[in-house]
Amino acid sequence: MLQNNSRWSLHCFTCGKEYGEEPISSRCDCGGPLELTLKHEFPRLEDFKGTGVWRYLKVLPFNDANSPVTINEGNTPLIPLDRMAKNTGMRLFVKNEGQNPTGSFKDRGMTVAVTRARDIGADTLICASTGNTSASTAAYAARAGMRAVVLVPDGKIAGGKLVQAIAHGATVIRVAGDFDATLELMMSQASTRRDLYVVNSINPFRIEGQKTGAYEIFEQLDGRIPDYVILPVGNAGNISSYWKGFSELRKWGIAKTVPKMIGVQAAGASPLADAFINGRETVNRLANPETVASAIRIGNPVSWKKALQAVNQSKGRLLVVSDREILDAQKMLASSEGIFVEPASAAPLAAMNQLKKFMERKSLVVFIGTGNGLKDQSAVQFDAENLPLVSNPRELAIHL
Ligand code: F0G
Numbered sequence: 001m002l003q004n005n006s007r008w009s010l011h012c013f014t015c016g017k018e019y020g021e022e023p024i025s026s027r028c029d030c031g032g033p034l035e036l037t038l039k040h041e042f043p044r045l046e047d048f049k050g051t052g053v054w055r056y057l058k059v060l061p062f063n064d065a066n067s068p069v070t071i072n073e074g075n076t077p078l079i080p081l082d083r084m085a086k087n088t089g090m091r092l093f094v095k096n097e098g099q100n101p102t103g104s105f106k107d108r109g110m111t112v113a114v115t116r117a118r119d120i121g122a123d124t125l126i127c128a129s130t131g132n133t134s135a136s137t138a139a140y141a142a143r144a145g146m147r148a149v150v151l152v153p154d155g156k157i158a159g160g161k162l163v164q165a166i167a168h169g170a171t172v173i174r175v176a177g178d179f180d181a182t183l184e185l186m187m188s189q190a191s192t193r194r195d196l197y198v199v200n201s202i203n204p205f206r207i208e209g210q211k212t213g214a215y216e217i218f219e220q221l222d223g224r225i226p227d228y229v230i231l232p233v234g235n236a237g238n239i240s241s242y243w244k245g246f247s248e249l250r251k252w253g254i255a256k257t258v259p260k261m262i263g264v265q266a267a268g269a270s271p272l273a274d275a276f277i278n279g280r281e282t283v284n285r286l287a288n289p290e291t292v293a294s295a296i297r298i299g300n301p302v303s304w305k306k307a308l309q310a311v312n313q314s315k316g317r318l319l320v321v322s323d324r325e326i327l328d329a330q331k332m333l334a335s336s337e338g339i340f341v342e343p344a345s346a347a348p349l350a351a352m353n354q355l356k357k358f359m360e361r362k363s364l365v366v367f368i369g370t371g372n373g374l375k376d377q378s379a380v381q382f383d384a385e386n387l388p389l390v391s392n393p394r395e396l397a398i399h400l
Pocket residue numbers: 104106128129130131132133134201232233234235236237238239295296342344345370371
């Protein structure tokens with residue numbers, strides 16, 4: 001049963017059905033995503049103690065006695081982008097989630113979901129992934145002494161992420177198909193087998209962990225809420241998590257406002273942004289999504305409904321950027337600010353030209369840098385053979 005069940009309720013986001021504990025598939029019978037809600041409680045900032053995700057234990061679905069499965073996730077820096085902000089009048093920051101233990105924001109959710117899995121006696125974690133979730137699942141399974149089975153679309157995930165899953169000892173299964181097919185295949189097994197615990201972002205405990213990024217931003221800005229929070233959208237779990245975190249701060253009376261949530265998708269994998277731009281309230285599945293940003297190469301986002309709600313309620317928007325814009329933004333961030341993110345994580349920055357048209361001067365803007373650039377080295381094109389090669393001071397001097 002849910003720890004401290006009197007404090008928490010679990011219900012379906014789509015049909016409202018209540019659950020005492022999560023079903024084995026982590027998904028409602030109707031297919032909708034589940035949501036945890038903290039009942040009757042209004043925490044205060046003073047209730048938060050320590051650092052990282054577990055600083056927010058008071059608003060996570062556990063009791064105080066729990067010892068978490070942790071490798072020090074969260075507490076990532078909020079870094080000002082002064083050079084890029086120059087002449088815009090705005091204040092720009094990146095929340096560098098690539099500094100999490102496995103190099104992406106997934107670790108925030110994974111520490112919570114795997115602690116939950118351990119508490120209910122699960123022994124095998126399973127996920128479908130475009131790469132980062134598989135790396136994180138593998139690491140946290142290792143930490144908890146559990147088995148990890150990760151399914152990945154064959155040939156479509158970045159090499160560094162595959163290396164991580166293997167290094168941490170996961171069973172890696174390649175699926176002949178794209179991410180959406182991989183997720184469906186995984187769910188077809190996981191929804192019938194009690195021995196598999198699903199840690200994709202449909203798992204409501206993942207969302208609880210990821211929402212802590214919003215609390216951290218608020219605290220790092222000394223109690224201010226940004227005007228805009230901009231993040232890449234794939235399966236749409238993270239934008240829903242941040243929105244949940246910011247909405248809770250307002251609901252509890254800790255913050256007075258909420259940011260406008262801006263979701264960015266890559267052209268070629270933009271079913272959600274397309275629906276938003278065309279004023280549709282449902283999302284059409286996109287066959288064969290394609291983009292250089294492999295992390296968000298997704299045609300059928302599971303949490304689309306939550307994401308649309310986040311964008312609409314916050315008066316935000318969803319945008320599309322091209323692969324060229326993504327790679328240029330990645331390069332600019334790395335070469336002008338010293339921060340190396342993976343292509344998907346550069347999508348928000350790539351949207352800046354579109355965003356400037358409607359953002360007020362003096363806006364406070366936070367980009368979520370979701371993953372570390374080292375994971376996907378193929379995204380940076382260069383020819384090592386063409387780099388200067390020297391063997392003595394005279395040859396070296398020519399290049400200085
Ligand atoms: N950025 C990165 C680096 C990601 O790895 C992902 C998702 C996203 C953004 C999008 O987040 O799905 O919550 O909208 N990666 C998943 C994975 C799908 O399997 O690693 P989302």
